[in-house]
Amino acid sequence: MSLKYLYHNEDFQLESGESLKGIKIAYQTWGTYDPSKNNVVWVCHALTGNANVFDWWGDLFGDDKYFNPKEYFIICANVLGSHYGSTGPLSKRANGIKYYHSFPNITTLDMVNAHEILRKELGLEKIDFLIGASLGGQQAVQWASSYPEVIKQLALIATNAKHSPYGIAFNETQRMTIQADQTFRYSYDEAGLEGLKAARAIAMLSYRSGSGYGATQYEINNEKQDDFRASSYQRYQGEKFAKRFNAFSYWSLSKSMDSHNVFRVHADALERITARTICIGITTDLLFPPSEQKFLNDQISNSIYTEIESEFGHDGFLVEGGQLEKILNDFLKENTAKYKPTIFKQKHLIVA
Helix, strand or coil: CCCEEEEEEEEEECCCCCEEEEEEEEEEEECCCCHHHCCEEEEECCCCCCCCHHHHCCCCECCCCCECCCCCEEEEECCCCCCCCCCCCCCECCCCCECHHHCCCCCHHHHHHHHHHHHHHCCCCCECEEEEECHHHHHHHHHHHHCCCCECEEEEECCCCECCHHHHHHHHHHHHHHHHCHHHHCCCCCCCHHHHHHHHHHHHHHHCCHHHHHHHHCCCCCCCCCCCHHHHHHHHHHHHHHCCCCHHHHHHHHHHHHCCEHHHCCCCCHHHCCCEEEEEEECCCCCCCHHHHHHHHHHCCCEEEEEECCCCHHHHHHHCHHHHHHHHHHHHCCCCCCCCCCCCCCCCCCCC
16 A cells, blocks of 8 residues: 555644644555444554555464454554654655755654644544554553543554653663764765764664673684674664664654653543553563563552563564464453552652
């Protein structure tokens, strides 16, 4: 399916108090909407994802996959600030000049409010199943909290209610590498790409785990003194990413992730969620450790918790398609045993 666009020509108010003079939302849909079937599945993509969920989550979404358009009406919208079609730093303002450094701060609530405009335009009264991981999960928990009447069932994968100091530190370190690229001070589409390559390499350390690198980048040759597999892997990831993304959007979206805090609008944000919910952790996730999903589960009233076993850290939500399919099938078929930690205290994890 081809990319579609919704043009919202009214001023779009941001949580910061600033506004955008109209916004463009890029999105894709698959399948047929039938209100009688309760088959609406909305996917919120992660930091550098796009609206083509069949491409990046192909283990779960696609023809003859678990979520297939023969049975489900599937929607995925590109977030504000991104590189893939929605209004972002490379978009033109009304005067024809691109935003670049002047693009305003976007929060997960702003992303959700844009999704809400699209939901209403598509004529969807409810979302039967909302799913997101990482930044996508941050959007999903914000959506279910801000608009509890809209979301019926919810899957929160490798995400949190408020971004952690560790996660913010990782993102700031990446932004420092972009800023160290002297070209980033200028305003053109390819500015900061060398810094972006280094930032992506840093990000890979938080997306994977030590055991994952050991499994995939281990050196058999004990005589080697340079040009290690892990070194070339980091360079490759940086080069590949710089060919498909831009430094301004990466800067903007990492700031969005840092500012994520569902308690900023409602002190009882998680208690407001009425959706039947599953919170899914990944055993080796450094960036969004399982304790953060257990916190979500503990605070959301109608929630269960389970984990993906993986050596691949945060990227386990993309890599472990078989496990995730079974977990979601059990949840949607109501086969999952309810899990509630009897005692769960994580000092300094969440400050409401």
